[in-house]
Amino acid sequence: MDAAFADPAFWDEYRALLRDFVGRPSPLMQATRYVGEPNAATLLFKREDLNHTGAHKINNTVGQGLLAKRMGKRRIIAETGAGQHGVATATIGAKLGIPVDVFMGALDVERQSLNVYVMKLLGARVHPVTSGTQTLKDATNEAFREWAGRVEDTFYVIGSVVGAHPYPYMVREFQKVIGLEARAQVLERYKRLPTDVIACVGGGSNAMGIFSGFVDDSNVRLWGVEAAGHGLASPDTAASLNAGSIGILHGSRSFVLQSAEGQVRNTHSISAGLDYPGVGPEHAYLKESGRAAYVAATDEEALAAFHRCAEREGIVPALESAHALAFAERLALERGREGLIVVNLSGRGDKDTRHVAALESPLSS
């Protein structure tokens, strides 16, 4: 990785793929109707939802895919929860001609059958994981185990800023493009830096990506929005930074939702992409150092923001991003007209429409 990072040709190839394959730079759009209150702050959406495959995930898989190719690996593996990272990995595998195996909790395979089909369409093999809770945590466990046995010919593309070093660092570097673009776009258009930057946090890769463009601008406040699920005090939450404690998971020390005995807890969020019991270690650092603040939005608040964004901006956001949007509305009102707020709209919500429709059907309990 160090050799690749030091080689300008590596970054040239990465940037060319981001431009021609992913469609970068992604636009920065003013959300004129989302808050709908004349005295509220100016709200800007960083449109990662417009990327190829519909989310920020592809920025990272392009980078790691190129690393795999450079290292001469003959196979790529990935874990996936809702299937977004699986699809993004299958996509770059197809583009670069490297076979892809995706590990996915058996429950998620059932819940996200459309993404399973898309991965197969892209030529990837999907392996349902039946151990433990049969969700993202267990898919990650299984990918690590598979990697341990095939490390010589296999590259493990982790989907977030989690896992052992160098993953949290490497994934951040590949997502940094979001923050660098956003900063330049805001400065060009508004001739000043934003007052606040908001992103949702599960593992935390879209947040690390946009934060890293602004982390040195000490006047820009950084906000991570976690998934509170049914509430921070309830056992049904995925807010590791707000409701967890320091522990070790998947090779890094960070905040973990765990029992007093150090067993990793089951998590819950309406959004599968945020439903992870740990969080990137750099977020733990930003929290402890006070550089970023971490708040949370419940399932209900995210769902309201999901509808509001669809109805008032003409964008169906991913349920993950809807958590950031829920907090953005609150903050825009609090900041008033002087505020200039960037929200990372990390993904689009096509994948979630069926889930939301089922939740809201009068027949659902």
Added chain:
Amino acid sequence: MNGCELIREAFALAKSERRCALIPYLCAGDPDAETTALLLATAGSTGADILELGIPYGDPLADGPTIAAAAQRALDGGMSIEGALRLMADATAAGAPPIVAFTYLNPIVQYGLERFADALLSAGAAGAIVPDAPLEETGPIRAAFSPRGLALPLLIAPTTPLERAAEIAEASDAFLYLVSRLGVTGARREPDFDWIDERVAELRERTSKPIAVGFGVGTAEHVRRIAAVADGAIVGSALIDSYAGSRGEDAALRAARFLESLRAEAG
């Protein structure tokens, strides 16, 4: 004798009898605490030189399906660190061979490393193997273990470069745990004996510590081949498979039959 000395003595005894040490792994609480107690006693009386007792963890990254499922059964049955420590205490009080705990890092960090070391000591255990603690992260564990004479044996994998393996050998207490092949624990994949032969020979030039081989060791033939080069054979998943689906005396009987077949080939 402290924990390190107990383990060294067990290896020395096996060596004096011209055989490799047999080191069965059991998961505390699988399928229940009473059965584990019986299995520990059985293993001790069927020729185990050292016992490994797994403290169940819900996300065991180094373990394959057999041990992962055993850990889940144990946790579902309410097994805990305290419960595993009680099993160790009862077994050592009844004269079991030296017991080494096998535990992932997070549960003992949450428990408190000093507190865990004290608890191991009171339970009469000889030390612990922590498979997800890389050499660089073993400092705090060693700081808790060393003053109490507890052993912290370290693992060497096929991907460990020789120079690093030599550093690990230097830091490892009582013995070296050589991982027999790439991948996680489990009987589905055979040990890589060519690699074991080569690496043991290389390590012998750098350390005089006993070398035990584990992961994928599950047949009498495996034990025979390991006995020819190394000092110990660690058998986990295949042992758990040998009594799968049974409990109590029935499980102990099956485990005994299996361990006897291995013991016959240990040298």
